[in-house]
Every structure is written in C-alpha cells, then in structure tokens.
Amino acid sequence: MASDTGESVGRVRNRRGFLLVAAHTLWLWLLLTPAAAIARGQVQPAAAATVGLVAFALFYLALVAVPVADLAVRPALHHAGLAAFALLGVGLAVVYGGGPEGWLVLLMYVAAAGAVGFVRVAWGFGWVGGSVAAVVAIGVGHGLPAGDTAQTALITVLAGTLTLAFSRTARLVEELRRTQRELARTAVQQERLRFARDLHDLLGHTLSLVVVKAEVVRRIAPTDPHQAAAEAADIERIGRTALSEVREAVTGYRERSFGRELDSVRTALADVGISVTVRETNHPLGVEADDAFGWALREGVTNVLRHSRASRCEIEVVADARESVLTIRDDGVGGRPQPGNGLRGLSERLEQAGGELHVAPVRGGGMLLTARVPHSPAGRWTR
Template sequence: MSSSVVEPPRNRRGFLLVAAHTLWLWLLLTPAAAILRGQVHPALPAAVGLVVFAVLYLALVAVTVADLTIRPAVHHGGLVAFALLGVGLAVAYGGGPEGWLVLLMYVAAAGAVAAVPATRGFGWIGGSVVAVLAIGAAHGLSASETAQAALITLLAGAVTLAFSRTARLVEELRRTQRELARTAVEQERLRFARDLHDLLGHTLSLVVVKAEVVRRLVPSDPGRAAAEAADIERIGRTALVEVREAVTGYRERSFGRELDNVRAALADVGITITVRETSRPLGVEADDAFGWVLREGVTNVLRHSRASHCDIEVDVDDGGAVLTIRDDGVGGRPQPGNGLRGLTERLEQAGGQLHVAPVRGGGLLLTARIPHPAGRTVTG
C-alpha cells in the first residue's frame, strides 16, 4: 500500500489567503474611525467609498488567489475601477490627518497580485508610488509623511508581487510533478505490457511446439514424449519466474542464454540453425536488447515462416553491434504488430534501429543495430 500527501484543494487554499488579506484591512480602521468621529466631510461619500473600496479589494484578490472563473475583461475593468476609486478617495480626503494615502498601498497590492507578467506588476506598483507622491505634494503634506506613505506602498506592492510570483511557481511545480508522475505511470504500463508480450509470446509458442512434439511421440516413443512433457513443465516454471521479474522491473535478457533457448526451440521443430559470432563481446545495452530481439525474431520464425533453416549473425565493430536473423521461409511483407513495435521502442531507447524486410529467394531478414555509447571504443 502506498501513501501520499493529500493537498487541500486550490480553492480552499485561495480562500484562506483571502481571509489573510481581510486581516490586512486593519489599516483602513484609521480613516474609518475619522469618519465616525465626524472629522471627514462630507462623511457619507467617504464612508460608502471606503466600504466599496474594501469589498472591491477582497473581490479582486479572491479572483486571483482562489482561482475564480471570471472574464479577463471584467477583472481588468474591476482593477481599473478599484484604482480610480482609491486615487479619488486619496485626492478628496488625503489632506487630513487620517491616513488616506494608505489606500494607495492596497491599490499597489491588488495590481501586484493580478499582474502577469511581472513587468506589469512593477509598472503598476511604480504608478501607485508616483500617485502617493503627487497627492501628498498636492495637499502640502510634509516630506516625511509623504515619503513614509510612498515607502509603505512600494514595500507592500513588492512583497505582494514576490509572494504572488512564488505562489505561481509553486503551483506550476505541483502541476509539473503531477505530469511527471502521470508520465512515469504510463511508461511503466508500456514497459510491463511490452515485457509481458515479449516474454509470453515466445514461451507460449514454445509450449505449443513442444506439445505438438509430445502428441506425435506418444504412440511411437512414450519415453521421449515424457521427457518433452517434462520440458514443457520446466518452460512453464521458467515463464512464471520471468513474469515475476518483469513485474518487479528487474528483467534482463542475456543474449547468450536466449541463444541457447532458441537453438533448442528451433531444433525441436526441425529447423536447422547457423550461428556466427565475432570474438568481440557485446556491450551491456546491446546484450540486453539483442536478447529481446532474438527472442521475438525466433518466435516469428516458429509461428509464421514455415522455414527449414535460420541464420543468426552477430557482428561487433568500432561503430557498434549488429544482429541479423534470416530465415528461408515464406517471407512476405511483415506487419507491424505489438512485438515489432516493442522491439523498435527498446532499440530506440538504446539509440539503435530495427529493420525487417523480405529477402530475394524467400524468407525474412531482421536487422538490429545499436551504436556504442559516446566516447566508448571496443577492442578485440
């Protein structure tokens, strides 16, 4: 049983962030208290404007951080209206001692949350800072008070922009991780299907051949028939082990072991075999891949060729390794089934190629090529 960390849905995380932004609205308590004390005139437009400003701020933040579905034009229009409202309130009431310039800090933060790409966010924050300086100068506020408000606006916008960019990068990383996990599962399924086909296809073909031999020998040579039946049992047990190895992902095809198996399989059906090998050893990748190629190629000879002779040749030189399997059967145009498709994928993973074609005079020629890894040379 596998365990995994269950992440909260994006909307839930978003609404938690909106709640955090709600707590940040405490800075608006100063102008709100001034309205309640009667220090702001006219009070009604200021109160309504401040409430609408707070609601718009939370709505704009929620659209982005809670991933709400809304048309971009509506979102951008709301952001512009929010900025105009904040500037209007600051212009109308910024001359008093109630801290109305703080509204521009929220304008900068709202634009930073929604800004994609980041350059727009920097421009929006810069515009908010310029607005603070202009409004402070227009109302004749002290340089220290105006500079303090501008610095707060700059820092709030920059921190919000950095946090927003980090959140987007984290979400992108999560999406990438999910995609990688999905791809890994798909690759493992393909590997298992390919291994299972290559393993059982050859084994079942061999079992059928052996069973036919047993059926022919039972009337005339019961002793040899019993030996062939025992061989079927051995093949079946070996197949079970191979399937378990394929499931765990540690299955490797040794070319030498496969060569011994195909010699016996072809001899059982009366197909003579000629093997030619060079003295140079196969590399690790070629040994494993050629084991699979040999298994599938000889399985096709057993199933379809009706051949009487099969030539297997392995050549290793400085350019790489080449395996050829040729029979003198009925030939014909090979169909790209699961077996050939699986072999092609295996060889491509090792940087190699597979070619299957009919040859003049009958039969098929299967050629597998695998280059040596870069920087590696083979010595005799």
C-alpha cells in the first residue's frame, strides 16, 4: 500500500517535471540570435557552429531534466555531464564569441544548468561565479565592448541566482510534501496502535471480570441458585457495557472516567472476596490524570484479579498543585512484573500525558503500581 502510494507520487512528480522541461524550451529563444547569424552566413565554419549549437541546446535540456523530472541518474554522472556541457559552452564562446550576435550568452545557460543541477547551494554559487568569470575573460580576450560584456555578465548573474533561488524553493517544497506524507503515514500508524491498545485495555479487564464472575456462578450454583442467577445477570450487564465501550472505541469518541472505573473495580474486587480500601484527597484531578488514572486503575486491578491471589487491595489517589499520584497495592504473591501489552500500553498512555508508571514487588509480599501525572493548569474538575 505504502509502496503503491510512493510509486504514484513518483509518477506524478516525473510527469510534472517533464512538463516543466518542455516549458523550459521557451527559454532557449536567446539562442535564436546566434542561430540566425549562422543562417545568414556570418559564422564560419557554419556546419560546425550548427552542430555545436544544436548539441548545446539538447545537452542543456537533458541536464535540466535530471533534477527537474527527478530522473534516476547517478550524481557523479550528472556532474560529469555538467563539466562537459560547460566545456562545450566555453569552447563555442571562445571560438565564435569574437564574431557578431554575441555567443557569450551561451554561458548564461551554463550558469543556469549548474544552478539547477547542484544540490549544495555553495557549489551552485561557485558555478555561477565561474560562469560570470568566463564571460568577462572571453569578452576581454576578444576585445568586445565593455558595455556588451558587462551586460552579458549581469544577465548571467541574474539567470544563475534566480535559478538557484527557484531550485532551492522547489527542493524545500518537495521536502515539505515528503514530510507531510511521512507525518500522515505516522499518524495512521499511531492511530492503529492507539486503537489496538484501547481494545486490549477494554476487553482485557472486562473478559477477566467475566471469567471471575463465571467461576463464582459455577461455584455457588448448586447451593445458592438465586445468588448464581444474580451473578449471571451481572455478567450480562458487564457484557452489554463492554459492547457499548467497544462501539465507542471504534468511533473514537469515548471518555474514561476515573470515578466510574473506581466504582467498577470496587464491585469487581468485592465480588471475589478481596477487601478494598480507597483513600482520596479532596484536590481535583486534571483531565489528563483523570483519563490516564482510569486506564491505570483498570489495568492494575485486572492484574490483581488475574495473578495476585490477594486478600486485600489498597487504592490511593493523592493530588496537589504539582502532580497527581495513583497507587495500587495488594498483599498477593508478588514476584517480578512481566511487561506485557497491558503495562506497555499503560506506560505509553502515561508518557503521552507527561507522566510515568512504576510497577515493583513490595517487601513482605504483594505488588505496588504507581502512576504519576504532572498537574496541568488547564485541567478540569472530575469529582
């Protein structure tokens, strides 16, 4: 998919480049003057001058087409072509520059070809400067009027510098377009990653809760059918809620409320016989902390339900003017935490909010999850 897009963009760029090269032929009208002198018999030998002038024009268009149409030509070969083109232009100017109809104008095309062909601006300026120096040297060598030589030198300077500016602008525009395409591709990848992470966080917790409650139903069904039916109804409610949340995740419009998650995990932990202690400060959570802590609470309690075999879980939220801190501590089996998809995705969420996640075993048994999010002045009240 990405390669097809790149090939399509390349074809469009090449087609646009060839149109520019075709339009560039209009600039060759200045060569009509020496061509007319050849036709009038003012230049001898006429055959050599004609072949040289035609070769010069075709050589110029070929060299311009390489950068403009983005042709696959090695830089070394292109630079060698520029050197040969410059020798041809200087040779024609030296041989015929003393005659009528000013062949010095050919060096203007030499300056322009180098200006559009060199990627490094310093090399382009050096090339233009060399072309201007050649104009002055040949004009003085042939004893041409100082005014004519100065005029041609000025035209060469203007043509070279304007071509340099145009080429630099075109390259910057192309680089900007390339950057925009890369940013768009990266944005798509990030959105896919966010969607995968959201689905894992949503379904991982919910399915774990469904499994736990299903085990409760299986255990108490023979002795307490009414309680088992109530638990089964709760499983149905959880399933419907999960379906709604998945639909919201697909559309990309959902809001994770820390308060709602806190009520949910209290119920889930109590249903499996884990004692829950919750401590909160009165300071409100900002919008970043409210969203991130909702996911942290969901992931942390999911791990308690799955792996801890704990009997007690403590949840504490501390918020002040500088930061908000969520801690989840249990008295389970502890051990070294394994950074799976859930913890990795949670770490990414907290990093996006400017915070951090730390998970470590507690001395004496159990695990401690700590999530920190710095205070944002634009945060809103959530509780």
